[in-house]
Amino acid sequence: MTETFSSDRNRADQAESRAFWLACQFAWLSLFVFWVIASTSIDTEFARDGREGPPFFSWVTEGSSVVMTALMVPAMMWLGLRAPLEPGRWLGSLPWHVAGFLGYTSLHVLGMVLIREGVWAFGYGSDYEFFHDSPWREIVYEARKDIGTYAGYQIIMIVSLALQMRKLEVEVARAEARQTHRLTLKCGGRTLRIAADEFRSAQAAGNYVEIRLAGGEHLARSTLTELEKQLGDAGIDAVRVHRSWLVNRDAVREIAPTGEGDVAITLDTGDTIPGSRRYRDRLNAA
Numbered sequence: 001m002t003e004t005f006s007s008d009r010n011r012a013d014q015a016e017s018r019a020f021w022l023a024c025q026f027a028w029l030s031l032f033v034f035w036v037i038a039s040t041s042i043d044t045e046f047a048r049d050g051r052e053g054p055p056f057f058s059w060v061t062e063g064s065s066v067v068m069t070a071l072m073v074p075a076m077m078w079l080g081l082r083a084p085l086e087p088g089r090w091l092g093s094l095p096w097h098v099a100g101f102l103g104y105t106s107l108h109v110l111g112m113v114l115i116r117e118g119v120w121a122f123g124y125g126s127d128y129e130f131f132h133d134s135p136w137r138e139i140v141y142e143a144r145k146d147i148g149t150y151a152g153y154q155i156i157m158i159v160s161l162a163l164q165m166r167k168l169e170v171e172v173a174r175a176e177a178r179q180t181h182r183l184t185l186k187c188g189g190r191t192l193r194i195a196a197d198e199f200r201s202a203q204a205a206g207n208y209v210e211i212r213l214a215g216g217e218h219l220a221r222s223t224l225t226e227l228e229k230q231l232g233d234a235g236i237d238a239v240r241v242h243r244s245w246l247v248n249r250d251a252v253r254e255i256a257p258t259g260e261g262d263v264a265i266t267l268d269t270g271d272t273i274p275g276s277r278r279y280r281d282r283l284n285a286a
Contacts, residue, residue: 076150
């Protein structure tokens with residue numbers, strides 16, 4: 001029991017780590033794309049209006065913001081991982097994110113201004129003025145933009161974690177299949193564990209799979225590819241016979257041609273399912 005719990009905890013930790021770095025990488029990529037688009041757009045506007053700025057003006061101004069945000073991406077993602085804004089927990093996590101946002105926007109503006117002042121002093125030989133009119137107006141302007149950035153990265157963290165948790169479910173189900181020769185199926189809010197040798201066929205149904213067993217049917221949240229791998233781990237000779245169908249080859253009783261290379265496959269339960277010529281070789285393989 002202790003070893004199983006430790007193994008599950010290690011898998012969960014690994015999934016969280018993958019989610020964290022996946023979210024960070026996506027955030028850094030989005031920042032780079034934003035930097036290129038924003039900088040070239042400013043250059044285009046200057047050229048259209050006949051204005052000239054210091055060399056690489058747009059790249060420096062936008063780049064100073066991008067650099068500071070990129071440096072703080074891991075901290076924002078870490079906070080999203082430790083204080084998730086998810087149903088049932090968001091209210092307790094909200095104060096942490098309010099503090100996180102205030103810290104982010106403060107450091108973002110401060111670092112951005114310092115970078116620009118350094119470039120202006122050593123690169124352009126002049127002074128950089130951030131507070132042209134009202135300091136509070138500039139701060140509120142930047143903070144308003146930072147809200148969207150911060151919220152967007154929290155959404156990225158939520159999506160990344162959900163994807164990795166889904167991947168973890170599949171890994172755990174496959175490990176269970178290898179050890180116990182049972183299928184683990186998510187059916188609504190239920191988790192079913194079924195003897196793998198009861199499997200007869202399965203049909204894709206959007207984001208779900210209609211699984212037909214010797215003693216009934218279930219609609220599971222899975223894909224045919226995931227189910228095929230889990231069945232293989234459980235020792236079942238499952239094969240794709242159609243883009244939307246998977247079948248237990250040991251349950252096949254008759255294969256009858258229907259024309260143009262397609263077939264009708266009759267199982268030991270009496271059910272008949274279609275077989276595509278595209279998958280005929282898999283069905284006939286020994």
